[in-house]
Amino acid sequence: MRDNQQQGxxxxxxxxxxxxxxxxxxxxxxILIKEGPLKDTVxxxxxxxxxxSEDGSIAGLEVWxxxxxxxxxxxEHKKP
Incomplete structure (x- = not known):
């Protein structure tokens, strides 16, 4: 998904x-927090x-x- 955004x-x-x-x-x-090269996805x-990201900070979040x-x-949060 991220590649598509950057090419957009x-x-x-x-x-x-x-x-x-x-x-x-x-x-x-x-949720894209920071652009740039990625080191890993966990x-x-x-x-x-x-x-x-390569510097160890969070670059993005994906929720499938x-x-x-x-x-x-x-x-659940809205329930009284």
Whole structure:
């Protein structure tokens, strides 16, 4: 997903700016925190991936099956 964003012709990110994208066909929510080369991607929970930049900081987050995970948590949070 990240490669598609970078090839999309969008401008450079402003420092401190975060980009959020949702791919409805793949049902993936992507949060881009920092652009640049990646060192690793780590699955920290089922369907939750953290992208690590070369300097060791978090570059992005991916949530797979986003509708299921996020809607379920929102509904549970809203219950009295």
């Amino acid at each position: 012709g969008e401008g450079k990110m402003v420092k401190g700016e975060m980009k959020v994208r949702f791919d409805p066909e793949a049902d993936i929510l992507y 699955e920290i929970a089922d369907d939750l991936f953290v992208e690590i 099956r986003a509708r299921e995970h996020l809607l379920k948590n929102l509904v």
